[in-house]
Amino acid sequence: MDRYQTVTSSEIAPVAGAAIGAALRQPHPQGLDPGHPGHAQAAQDAAASVAPVRRAATGEGEDAHEALAFLGQRYSMGPKYLGFPAPSPQELRRAVAIALRAPDHQQLRPFRFVRVGDAQRERLAGLFAHDAARRGHCATEVERARQRAYNGPALLAVLGRVRPNVEDVPEHEQWACIGAGMMNLLNALHLMGYGAKILSGASVRDPDIQAAFCRTGETLVSWILAGTPTCAARPKQPDDVQAALSDWIESEPQAPGEHT
Ligand SMILES: Cc1cc2nc3c(=O)[nH]c(=O)nc-3n(C[C@H](O)[C@H](O)[C@H](O)COP(=O)(O)O)c2cc1C
Structure with a gap:
């Protein structure tokens, strides 16, 4: 399946929402008060909890794919x-x-x-x-x-x-x-x-x-x-990924102020 294919919220959100929400709502073993000495460990634990999202980038794991699809349905x-x-x-x-x-x-x-x-x-x-x-x-x-x-x-x-x-x-x-x-x-x-x-x-x-x-x-x-x-949740308007991500066309003139 194309990783960038549109997935509708009704298909994904209830499934991913239940699984991911349940996993992440579990009480954390340590407080996450940034001033707390256990903060570094707690931050690592939090990172481990969202490892499925990272695995999605390499296409590993169905839960990871669901997490990405679910993120794409945040409104x-x-x-x-x-x-x-x-x-x-x-x-x-x-x-x-x-x-x-x-x-x-x-x-x-x-x-x-x-x-x-x-x-x-x-x-x-x-x-x-x-x-x-x-x-x-x-x-x-x-x-x-x-x-x-x-x-x-x-x-x-x-x-x-x-x-x-x-x-x-x-x-x-x-x-x-x-x-x-x-x-x-x-x-x-x-x-x-x-x-x-x-x-x-x-x-x-x-x-x-x-x-x-x-x-x-x-x-x-x-x-x-x-x-x-x-x-x-409902989107207010469809997203236009094509407008937001394009290849650089070197010959295309840039408006003043858009030069890097
Ligand atoms: C700093 C900030 C302030 C905002 N203030 C308002 C606001 O006062 N009223 C409002 O309707 N939307 C406000 N928005 C926009 C909404 O939070 C929301 O992003 C928008 O309705 C688009 O919905 P979406 O997040 O589902 O795309 C604000 C967004 C930002 C980033």
């Missing part, structure tokens, strides 16, 4: 379609360990995630409502903004720290790392059988909300909502 799931259970704190730590495998030039670690606990939703709701009111929204909209703090059975804030003037690591590389970290996190959650979505909205630009989450030099990039999908 964002909005809060309306996210139910309980939420990923546990342990599962979130494991997903963040995968996020930290994002390519990171000079290991600047330009991102981190902050989990908003259930008991903290009310405080966040107040901040969201205050932001909406500050922007002049009507009472109905303010209430809608307040309720958004309760969206997503698990809720993470994504903090980016892009350092200016780092030799050899321009800011766009650091932003690329942040994006890769978020993507790795989404893929890890997907492989565990959870749905997730990155959302930003005006709330990330509110100074009080930023102050509540950001350390010096950090940007509140977005929120990540995660939970158990309550329906099948």
Whole structure:
């Protein structure tokens, strides 16, 4: 079978989702707190768990093929379609360990995630409502903004720290790392059988909300909502791999700014 052949989610997702999700949802023997001395071992264990994905590159193993096909069926799931259970704190730590495998030039670690606990939703709701009111929204909209703090059975804030003037690591590389970290996190959650979505909205630009989450030099990039999908995910539009991957045609003129 052509490794790049399209596989529909209805064919693959339930099978791969069950097998891969079950394997990856198992509790991890050690905490994955990056500060913990067992972190290196834990990261190795996590890598071993996703070995099937690596084997797929060489065509070994049916489970590996399923894992790749399943990854190709990751779609964002909005809060309306996210139910309980939420990923546990342990599962979130494991997903963040995968996020930290994002390519990171000079290991600047330009991102981190902050989990908003259930008991903290009310405080966040107040901040969201205050932001909406500050922007002049009507009472109905303010209430809608307040309720958004309760969206997503698990809720993470994504903090980016892009350092200016780092030799050899321009800011766009650091932003690329942040994006890769978020993507790795989404893929890890997907492989565990959870749905997730990155959302930003005006709330990330509110100074009080930023102050509540950001350390010096950090940007509140977005929120990540995660939970158990309550329906099948659907692509918003078909992907065009041909447009995204082509052979270099040397004679083809490049637009200004596209020269390397
Ligand atoms: C940093 C960031 C912020 C985003 N913020 C929003 C948002 O506020 N609202 C929204 O509808 N989509 C937002 N998106 C896009 C969605 O997360 C999602 O990628 C998009 O709906 C496409 O769905 P897909 O991931 O299934 O292709 C954001 C994406 C990124 C990377």
